[in-house]
Amino acid sequence: MDTPSRRKSGLNLHAGMNETSLRLETSAAPASALSSSFCSISISSSRMVSSLTSPSSSKSSICSDRFIPCRSSSRLHLFGLMDKESPAKEVGNEVYSRILRSELFGPDFWSFSPAGQGSPMSPNRNLLRFKTEHSAPSSPYSPSLLGQDSGFSSEASTPPKPPRKVPKTPHKVLDAPSLQDDFYLNLVDWSSQNTREGSYISIGTSLGKVQVWDGTQCKRVRTMAGHQTRTGVLAWNSRTLSSGSRDRNILQHDLRVSSDYVSKLVGHKSEVCGLKWSRDNRELVYGGNDNQLLVWNQHSQQPVLKLTEHTAAVKAISWSPHQSNLLASGGGTADRCIRFWNTTNGHQLNHIDTGSQVCNLSWRKNVNELVSTHGYSQNQIMVWKYPSMAKVATLTSHSLRVLYLAMSPDGQTIMTGAGDETLRFRNVFPSVKTQTPVKDTGLMSLGRTYIK
Structure with missing residues (x-):
């Protein structure tokens, strides 16, 4: 049965309840004391109450019938979310x-x-x-x-890469009687086909002659004249053969014509002792005893570059197989430096003092590494990593300066010659796929073979 008080309040109350029993004593605390995290709860509760009351009861104290649980009674320990004291080693998990x-x-x-x-x-x-x-x-x-x-590292720690093992002793030693101890000569070479490209071998003589031999038949094919004195350096360019001499000239020989030479290059003021064609056969560089390094191309009659930073004779020359315009050169006793050049503009890119006379240079084909041979006080072979020029290995076994250097066609083995009249073979660059553990063996156990 509805009473007047029930109709006035607009609330449907139980018979044993009245409006007074539903009143809530409000706190006098200011609203700023409440946290922002509870703002949404307060706003939501006010809207719910206003929808249940009439305008006539807006002045009375009103509360919500929504139940807000207290988190203090939650069993958070059942979910492993309680704060626990953990040892120092578990601080990361905490x-x-x-x-x-x-x-x-x-x-x-x-x-x-x-x-x-x-x-x-x-x-x-x-x-x-x-x-x-x-x-x-x-x-x-x-x-x-x-x-x-x-306590966790943001970057995965990687173990340092172990240094590459390089054999300290050669795996083969050949006797080379009368192999001269002369810095200006170039007395060894290794062909692209393990004999010589096209089976031809060129030989420069002390009389200024250039001889061409058939390596498979051991038969002399041709003799070409033109130099006035000894021919100390030779370089092949397909069917063209370049020769440098103590007479300061470079002659270009073409085996397809009958004349002794087809052109002459003049530029040095002293003996020509270094000579190399670029790998694309477009540029020829040669060094001399006048400390100069000259670069020619196929169409010029004068050098296109004159590099004069060396302070001693330039015999060691090598073109990079990885960059067409990158050239390395080494100076003699008064210079001792390996220098790197950009032959496009003639700029010196870098140089390093090796501490000894640089006798020969050769680039590794598959990896950007450089081999150099040295004399006077060192008599060593050095392996460098380019461009950092960090030293990979230092090898010794020759008793005199290491003047001559050649690399096998597969780029794995180097052969060195010295005034001690020996040729020594080292597997310095083993193939990655077929790499085997390096074993150092004493020289006494190595067989010696005479060159006939």
């Missing part, structure tokens, strides 16, 4: 758990503690200080959170 809880319950989960500071909900001061001092990333797994404070 921080990770705190970050995970913050992501699940929101950042305000750390700011309120219904049960007081000693409760499981109390903030972790160290973590709050960490959040204040370091800006929080977008992801809880960011390296900035899993780095310094957690």
